[in-house]
Amino acid sequence: MYITLRKGEKTRQMIISKSSQVFNQKGYASAFISDVMKETGLKKGGIYRHFDSKNELEIEAFKFSVKTMREHYKDAMKGKKSVKEQLLSFINAFRTLERGVPIQGGCPLMNAAIEFDDSTSDLIPYVQSAMNDLLLSIEQLMINGQKNNEISKDINPKQTSIIILSCLEGALALSRLYRNPEPLDQTVHYLQSFVEQL
């Protein structure tokens, strides 16, 4: 029984992980369970044994994508001492989304934001909360930088975090539309000097 449960949990995690890639590329509403079946090699019953509904799978897959992104940013910033180095590492880590690292399909937060902004999906509070966490962590970095005199006290941490994230998200979408890293590269280049001057 113990082994069966462990195996079941492993399959559940595999379905969540593969679904997170499927939903991030196709969109939550547009991806069918048949797409998840194809990616996982499981039959419909084999998927719904682990989830009550497609809705439950969508929520778990989104949470998994957010966790993947959070670890990606955390890894990039690890060992960086100064606030500006941490900000620059975050910006550089964002850049890899253009080439499908750590997840295929662009930024999972932005994709879900655009998909659900006119809907009443159960995912909306999760998307709002994930985007908020990301904005708050950039804002907190800047507050720390102001405390230790690394960043000017004239800047508004909240506004500045919105500008950095908006710039990155918009430019990633342009790069992905054109299948060309240039728009994101140009924007990252600008943001690097923007951060240096904070």
Place this chain on the structure above:
Amino acid sequence: MYITLRKGEKTRQMIISKSSQVFNQKGYASAFISDVMKETGLKKGGIYRHFDSKNELEIEAFKFSVKTMREHYKDAMKGKKSVKEQLLSFINAFRTLERGVPIQGGCPLMNAAIEFDDSTSDLIPYVQSAMNDLLLSIEQLMINGQKNNEISKDINPKQTSIIILSCLEGALALSRLYRNPEPLDQTVHYLQSFVEQL
């Protein structure tokens, strides 16, 4: 016969106009013909009398959305003499997208870019071309500003147009996710001083 044709053309335009709102809110793949039927009050046959396929309707609806946006920006910039005034008017005109003016559902170019970036949809070339036209028109404004010494020759018009548009698109998505104008307002405020300093 002449009158019938004219009436048919009027219905066709009505379907395109209503569909552009439906697709921009629900997404092209996620919106069903039943949604278009509901908005237009027509039966399925009444819609497909005017279009060979849903695909053809999607393309016409996207083109209509782009035309709507182009006229909105053009109207906002009309009569503005200086390049900086024109840029600021464009930025202000973008702001109204947050409250569904001139179209419900956010920026049609960004929505389609995010929806189709991982697909092979027939719409992709139309989205790329529309985004390119928008970027080029901002870039051209800055080139004009450099020619008449209104804008510094040190700035790169292409990079600057990417930054302005990325910032606006990203911030609009944040505002629409939170159903709160603040992120876009903060970004517009920043871009106003950014433009003044060009």
